[in-house]
Amino acid sequence: MEKIKILFVYLGFYRDAGAEQTPLGLAEELDRERFSFEMVTLMPTTSAIGAAVQATGCPIHELGLGIPRLTEPVRILKVIKAFYQTFRSIQPDIVQTQSGFCNVWARLAAKLAHVPVVIATLNFGGEPKPRWHMWPVMRAMHHWLGTSTDAYVCVARHLMKEQLQPYEWDRAEIIDGFFDLHRFLAGRPNLPEIRALTNPAHPVLGIVARLEYDKGHRVAIAAMRKIIDAIPGAQLKIVGAGSLEQELRDQVVALRLTEHVEFTGHQTQICEIMSTMDLLLIPSYNEAFGKVVLESIAAGVPLLGSRSGAFPEILEHGKYGTLVAPADPAALAEAAIEIIANPAPALVKLKKARTTVLMRYTKEESARRYARLYLRLIGNS
Numbered sequence: 001m002e003k004i005k006i007l008f009v010y011l012g013f014y015r016d017a018g019a020e021q022t023p024l025g026l027a028e029e030l031d032r033e034r035f036s037f038e039m040v041t042l043m044p045t046t047s048a049i050g051a052a053v054q055a056t057g058c059p060i061h062e063l064g065l066g067i068p069r070l071t072e073p074v075r076i077l078k079v080i081k082a083f084y085q086t087f088r089s090i091q092p093d094i095v096q097t098q099s100g101f102c103n104v105w106a107r108l109a110a111k112l113a114h115v116p117v118v119i120a121t122l123n124f125g126g127e128p129k130p131r132w133h134m135w136p137v138m139r140a141m142h143h144w145l146g147t148s149t150d151a152y153v154c155v156a157r158h159l160m161k162e163q164l165q166p167y168e169w170d171r172a173e174i175i176d177g178f179f180d181l182h183r184f185l186a187g188r189p190n191l192p193e194i195r196a197l198t199n200p201a202h203p204v205l206g207i208v209a210r211l212e213y214d215k216g217h218r219v220a221i222a223a224m225r226k227i228i229d230a231i232p233g234a235q236l237k238i239v240g241a242g243s244l245e246q247e248l249r250d251q252v253v254a255l256r257l258t259e260h261v262e263f264t265g266h267q268t269q270i271c272e273i274m275s276t277m278d279l280l281l282i283p284s285y286n287e288a289f290g291k292v293v294l295e296s297i298a299a300g301v302p303l304l305g306s307r308s309g310a311f312p313e314i315l316e317h318g319k320y321g322t323l324v325a326p327a328d329p330a331a332l333a334e335a336a337i338e339i340i341a342n343p344a345p346a347l348v349k350l351k352k353a354r355t356t357v358l359m360r361y362t363k364e365e366s367a368r369r370y371a372r373l374y375l376r377l378i379g380n381s
Contacts, residue, residue, distance in 0.1 A: 003032075003033075003034060003035060003036045004035050004094065005036045005092045006030075006037050007039070007040060007094070007095050008023050008026065009040045009041075009083070009096065009102045009106040010097075010102060011042050011099045012050075013043070013046065014044065015047055015210075016047045016049050018292075019099070019123055020047065020049040021049070021177060021179070021180065022121065022123065023039055023053060024053050025178035027053045028052075028367075038059045039053065039058060039059070039061065040060075040061045040063065040083070042062075042079065042101075043064075045062060063082045065079050065082060079105055080105050080108060080109050083105065083108075083110070084112055087109060087113035088113050094115070094116070094117040094377065095110040095117070096119040100124060104145070107120060108141075110148075118148055118149050118150055119373075119377070120151075120152050120153070121155070122152055122160075122163050122164075122288070123177065124288050149171070150171065151172075151373060152164060152171055152173065153173050154172055154174050154175070155175065155176060155310075156174070156176065156290075156309070157174050157313055158309060158310060158313065173373050175373070176289070176366055179294045179362065179363060181298055181362070186269055191300065191354065192271065193300055194300040194350055195278060195299075195302075197343040200231075200341065200343075203231065203235070203278040204234075204236075204277050204278050205224070205280075205281055206273075206274065206276075206279070206281065206301075207220050207236070207237070207240070207281050207283070208239040208240060208270060208280065209239075209240050209284070210242040211238070211240050211241060211245045212242045212244060213244065213285075215283070216282075216326070217238065217244065217248050218248065219328070219332060220283045220332065221255065222329035223283075223329040224255075224260065224333075225255045225257060225329075226329065226333035226337075228257065228260055230337050235260055235262065236261045237276075238261065238264065239264045239267050239270075240264075240265075240266060240267075241265055245263065270295060270299075274299035275299055275300065278301070278340070279336060279346075280304070281303075281305075281332065282305035282306065283305070283332055284305075284311075285308060285327060286326075287308065287309035287311065288309060289309075289310050290305075290310050290314060293305065293311060293315065297320070297321075297350060297353045297354055297357055298354075298358060302339060302350050303321045303322070304321070304322045304324070307323040307324060307326060308326040311323060314357060319352070320352055321349055322335055322339065322349070
């Protein structure tokens with residue numbers, strides 16, 4: 001049986017973020033007797049996840065062209081040409097794109113190169129809208145590319161209605177984002193014990209996310225001012241790095257929270273650092289999937305998230321974790337204070353989540369669903 005040749009197109013492995021888990025999971029889990037899996041990236045491979053992809057034997061074709069802006073048409077044309085030449089050279093059966101940039105320009109190159117099957121991966125919630133004068137162009141481009149897009153993979157159900165038109169829904173495939181529990185546990189043989197709040201006068205709250213606007217750090221810091229007013233001994237750990245670090249530090253100073261907020265920087269042993277927290281805050285404005293919810297459950301830490309993106313779907317609208325309105329510091333603070341004062345309901349939700357949610361979201365199941373999609377599309381092409 002001839003292998004199905006899949007070429008996965010992505011920006012590149014230059015940071016360790018949730019989106020990188022999909023190509024890594026596919027590189028690790030796809031049956032190499034049935035599938036050939038290679039990648040094309042615009043950026044050099046520098047992250048730990050990229051190294052893990054390379055360790056599987058998956059070739060990564062690095063174009064080294066960077067990520068052009070919409071205001072750089074010459075660079076965009078160079079990228080389209082490089083994609084086209086790569087597709088013509090490798091001659092894949094399937095091109096799968098991921099990220100807003102690649103979903104446009106790599107799909108265009110795949111259309112021009114007459115790739116038999118094209119898949120676009122929707123894995124980013126709340127994408128910024130193009131400037132008003134670009135709307136007609138982008139709408140026309142999306143419609144034109146849609147005529148040759150065989151499937152849209154949505155890493156959560158909400159993305160289908162947020163980013164696709166009703167006439168495209170029949171081509172949408174809901175395949176959850178990859179979560180590698182074994183890698184998250186980093187050698188631990190078992191899940192950590194569920195952390196019970198031992199000192200309600202000095203609770204440790206935390207946020208684990210890149211320091212970027214969509215993660216909602218400003219909301220959490222504003223909520224922390226209200227939490228400190230009620231619980232003077234509370235502490236907040238902000239785990240991660242990003243472009244907003246100085247702005248967030250300035251907010252901490254302005255709200256007189258310097259003694260209560262710690263910036264830990266980028267960390268790799270997330271399970272270990274989560275295990276030091278009493279409550280994880282996830283105030284994101286719109287997470288496409290939100291792997292951090294699964295990490296919190298695995299680490300045994302009660303969570304308090306925003307009612308946005310995939311969180312209501314994963315947590316079944318509060319059944320397995322507390323949710324509040326996004327961008328509402330007062331609601332976040334009130335819910336946090338309530339959980340700290342009475343943690344028992346949150347711990348009950350966490351215990352139930354471990355026996356249901358963690359079993360539902362596995363990288364093995366996600367890979368099986370991708371494999372079925374590839375086989376079905378090739379059979380229909």
